[in-house]
Amino acid sequence: MIYDMDCVTRKPWELLFAAEPSELAGLRRVMRLHLTLWGLPGLVETAQICVTELASNVIRHVGAGTPTTLAVSMSGTYLRIELHDPDTRALPTLLNAECEAESGRGMMLVDAVTDRWGVILRADSKVVWCELSTGLTGPNGHTGGPRMARVEEFMTLYGMVRHPRPAWSGRLAVAVVEEVVIDVIADLLHWLRAHGCDPDEALDLAQTHFEAEE
Numbered sequence: 001m002i003y004d005m006d007c008v009t010r011k012p013w014e015l016l017f018a019a020e021p022s023e024l025a026g027l028r029r030v031m032r033l034h035l036t037l038w039g040l041p042g043l044v045e046t047a048q049i050c051v052t053e054l055a056s057n058v059i060r061h062v063g064a065g066t067p068t069t070l071a072v073s074m075s076g077t078y079l080r081i082e083l084h085d086p087d088t089r090a091l092p093t094l095l096n097a098e099c100e101a102e103s104g105r106g107m108m109l110v111d112a113v114t115d116r117w118g119v120i121l122r123a124d125s126k127v128v129w130c131e132l133s134t135g136l137t138g139p140n141g142h143t144g145g146p147r148m149a150r151v152e153e154f155m156t157l158y159g160m161v162r163h164p165r166p167a168w169s170g171r172l173a174v175a176v177v178e179e180v181v182i183d184v185i186a187d188l189l190h191w192l193r194a195h196g197c198d199p200d201e202a203l204d205l206a207q208t209h210f211e212a213e214e
Contacts, residue, residue, distance in 0.1 A: 010038045010140060012073035019058040019066040019085070027051045027070060034072060035079075043079055043132055046113050050130050053106035054083040057128070060106075061090040074139040078115065078131040086125050 015030060017023050028048040035044045051070065058068050062085050069084040092107045110117055110130055117130035189199040 010074050012071065014072075015070045017068055017070065019055055019062065019068045020064055021056075021059060024052050024055055027055060030070075031072075040079065040134055043134065046132055047079065047081060049113055050081050050110055050132075051083075053110050054081070054128055054130070057092055057106050058083060058085050061092075062087040074134075075131055077134050077136045077139055077141075079134055080129060080131045082127050082129040084125055084127050088121055088124070088126050091119055091126070092128055 013034065015027075017027070028051065031047045031051055032044050035041065035047055055068065055070075058066055066085055066087070069082075071082040071084065073080050073082075094107045094111055107117075113132075114130040115133050117128070120127040120129065189202070192199050192202050
């Protein structure tokens, strides 16, 4: 088993499907699966809304059964969702709030829940895309906020000192990562004792804080 100290690989992926109402539930399941594997469970519901509305637009305005491609990737620290279809004429429209039309509200919802969206016209197709902020510090980073970012940066530097290249390559076996963590804790306890502090008391306090934040 391989563990990456500061990286979750999020490779772009695509799914070709026929734009049919019966496909929408499957698209939502695929989004949930991939975003969970990518460590982005907090974006699942919003991403599912986007995929549902974008695919529904293809069904409604281009035609049921249209060959369509769902493409998902990272755009910097944003999650990017694209739907590719072969019709360059049926463009998505953002209606104003007072409009009472039955159709056309899909893009209003997409506009409300995403950070940005747009359309790319090609010679024989179009791409309707939207992006969601992940809160990550990098496209391959971990979620968890500033604390996790600080720990990952520290662990990477510490690991490079304790395990000089070529042993340190950025991707380490779990056993090596655990060894680095233990080294960090042991060195910190030595530092506390050398400065007249009680290592056992520090461990107890750290354990208390850890359990309180679980």
